[in-house]
Amino acid sequence: MKRSLSHPSSKFGLKALGRVEARRVICAGLASAIFLLGAVIPVRSDTNLLPGAPLKVLRLVLGQGDAGVQLKVLRVEKMSPRLRVVDQNRSVPSIAPDVIQPFLVSAEIQQTAELPDSGYVVAGTEGEITLGQFTRFYARDLPYSSAGDYHVMRFGERFIDPDSGEHLGRAVIRIGTANLISGDELSILELVYSHEEVVAGDRLVPVKEDAGLPYFFPRIPEVNLQGHIVGIATGVREAGLFSVVTVSVGKEDGVEPGDVLQVTRPTTVNDSVASRPVELTGHSSAYVMIFKVFHKASFALIIRARRPVNLHDHISIPGQSSDI
Numbered sequence: 001m002k003r004s005l006s007h008p009s010s011k012f013g014l015k016a017l018g019r020v021e022a023r024r025v026i027c028a029g030l031a032s033a034i035f036l037l038g039a040v041i042p043v044r045s046d047t048n049l050l051p052g053a054p055l056k057v058l059r060l061v062l063g064q065g066d067a068g069v070q071l072k073v074l075r076v077e078k079m080s081p082r083l084r085v086v087d088q089n090r091s092v093p094s095i096a097p098d099v100i101q102p103f104l105v106s107a108e109i110q111q112t113a114e115l116p117d118s119g120y121v122v123a124g125t126e127g128e129i130t131l132g133q134f135t136r137f138y139a140r141d142l143p144y145s146s147a148g149d150y151h152v153m154r155f156g157e158r159f160i161d162p163d164s165g166e167h168l169g170r171a172v173i174r175i176g177t178a179n180l181i182s183g184d185e186l187s188i189l190e191l192v193y194s195h196e197e198v199v200a201g202d203r204l205v206p207v208k209e210d211a212g213l214p215y216f217f218p219r220i221p222e223v224n225l226q227g228h229i230v231g232i233a234t235g236v237r238e239a240g241l242f243s244v245v246t247v248s249v250g251k252e253d254g255v256e257p258g259d260v261l262q263v264t265r266p267t268t269v270n271d272s273v274a275s276r277p278v279e280l281t282g283h284s285s286a287y288v289m290i291f292k293v294f295h296k297a298s299f300a301l302i303i304r305a306r307r308p309v310n311l312h313d314h315i316s317i318p319g320q321s322s323d324i
Contacts, residue, residue, distance in 0.1 A: 100244060100291050100292075100299075100301050103233070103244050103291070103292060103299050104214075104291070104292060105174075106151075106173065106174035107171065107172065107173050107174065107292075107299065108153075108171070108172040108294070109159065109168070109169040109170065109171060109172070109246070109294040109295075109297050109298075109299075110155070110169055110170050110171075110172045111169050111170075111294075111295055111296070113170075115153060115155075115172060115203045115205065117143045117205065117206075118141075118143065118153070118203040118204055118205045119139050119140055119141040119142035119143065119150070119187070119203070119204040120139060120140060120141060120200075120201055120202065120203055120204060121137055121138075121139055121152070121198060121199070121200050121201060121202045121203075121204065122137070122138040122139055122140055122186070122200060123137060123138055123200055124136065124137045124138075125137060125138060125188060129199065129200065130197040130198070130199055131191050131194075131197060131198040131199070132191070132194065132197060132198075133191055133192070133193060133194055134190060134191065134192070135190070135191050135198075136181065136188055136189065136190045136191075137178075137188070137189060137190075137191065137198070138186050138187070138188060139178075139186075139187045139188075139189055139204055140185070140186060140187070142180070142183065142187050142204060143205070143206055144206065145180065145206035145207065146206075147207065148179055148180035148183075149177060149178070149179055149180075149206070149207040150177070150178045150179075150180070150189065150204040150205060150206055150207060151174045151176075151177055151204070151205050151206075151207055152174065152175050152176040152177065152178055152191070152194065152198050152202050152203070152204060153172050153173065153174055153175070153202065153203040153204070153205055154172070154173055154175050154202050154203070155170055155171070155172055155203075156170065156171035156172065156173050157170070157171050157231060157235075158170045158171075159171070159230045159231050159246055159248070159297050160230065161227075161228065161230065161248050162228050162230070162248075162312045163228070166296070168230060168248055168250075168296040168297040169294060169295065169296055169297050171231070171246075172203075175194055175195060175196050175198065175202070176191055176192075176193050176194030176195065176196075176198055177191075177192055177193045177194075177207070178190060178191050178192060178204065179192050189204070214257070216257060216258045216289060216291055217258050218258055218260045218289050218303065219258050219259065219260060220259070220260055220317065220318055221254070221255060221256070221259040221260075221261070221317060222254075223253070223254040223255075224317060225249050225253055225254075225255060225259075225261060225315070225316060225317055226249075226314070226315070226316050227247055227248040227249040227253075227261075227314075227315045227316075228247070228248045228312050228313065228314060228315060229245050229246070229247060229248075229263065229309060229310070229311055229312060229313045229315065230246050230247065230248045230297065230311070230312070231245060231246030231297075231311075232244075232245050232246075232309075232311060233245065233246075237310060237311045238308040238309065238310055238311075239302060239308065239309045240302065240305055240308055240309070241302055241303075241304070241305045242301065242302060242303075243301075243302050243309070244299055244300070244301055244302075245288060245299075245300050245301075245302065245309060246297055246298070246299060246300070247261070247288065247290070247297065247298050247299075247300050247315050248296070248297055248315075249261075249290075249297070249298060249315070250293055250294050250295050250296040250297050250298050251293055251294065251295050251296075252295060252296060255290050255293055255298055256290065256293065257290055257291050257292065257293060258289065258290065258291075259289070259290045260287055260288070260289050260290075260303070260318060261287070261288050261290070261300070261315040261316060261317065261318070262284040262286070262287055262315065262316055262317070262318045262319070263284060263285050263286040263287065263288060263302075263309050263313050263314065263315055264283065264284055264285060264313065264314045264315075264316065265285055265307075265310060265313045265314070266279050266280060266314060267279070267280050268280070284306075284318070284319075285305070285306050285307040285308075285309065285313070286302055286304060286305040286306065286307070286309050287302070287303055287304040287305075287318065288300035288301060288302050288303065288309075288315065289301050289303050
């Protein structure tokens with residue numbers, strides 16, 4: 001004989017719910033309802049719960065009309081600590097180019113005292129000594145530019161190896177952009193953009209067609225490298241995460257864009273027994289990724305830092321126990 005189930009929910013002013021997000025039975029095929037506050041809620045028979053299996057209520061809403069009673073229950077799972085296996089060969093995330101874009105397109109390290117294939121600023125057309133945006137000026141020795149656009153460049157700091165005293169190059173920074181108005185032996189240009197004043201002697205180089213910005217995939221170099229931090233972009237003695245620094249290794253050392261180096265800060269202590277100073281290598285304080293390589297030096301981005309990076313800190317290949 002088929003047994004029918006009553007709906008005593010009416011005495012609570014509730015309506016039996018016909019649709020529930022997740023409905024479960026106590027034993028598939030034998031039960032067709034869950035009793036709650038005297039209300040009978042129809043459920044599906046599509047799971048394999050055993051009699052007496054504990055259930056936890058995730059949501060309960062009491063209301064009138066079509067909303068009715070809503071009940072969501074799931075099987076109770078017993079959680080306990082366990083070992084996990086982590087794949088050590090997981091892929092390394094790439095570095096987006098917008099982090100270092102100004103240095104990709106606006107900065108160089110030049111070996112010589114002159115910037116090849118460049119002209120130079122003479123003076124403003126009205127005799128101005130310093131030039132601001134939209135000021136017109138005279139220039140000489142301009143190389144050809146298909147669009148007539150030129151970067152205004154200025155020499156910056158010199159980079160010296162602290163161990164050998166070797167000259168590694170000199171920074172060349174873009175400070176503005178100018179457009180050719182008329183070309184002759186003494187050309188006239190207009191300064192269309194600058195983030196600082198342009199002066200006589202600043203160099204002019206043709207704007208090259210944008211080839212797009214590369215993505216970088218950090219990796220450990222295949223060659224043994226030793227060097228120093230020889231420059232910090234902000235001009236101070238310390239740098240933090242995502243700051244740009246100059247390192248004393250370049251093409252002649254075999255470095256490539258994407259190479260990751262660890263930064264350490266050796267300290268010296270006095271050995272009271274041996275009566276002489278001892279240098280302590282110390283642990284890595286940061287990691288830098290090379291992104292633009294020149295002959296004897298390179299630009300690098302600090303991609304991880306436990307402590308501030310200082311001028312003349314050591315750089316080397318990450319050790320086997322490194323956590324990059």
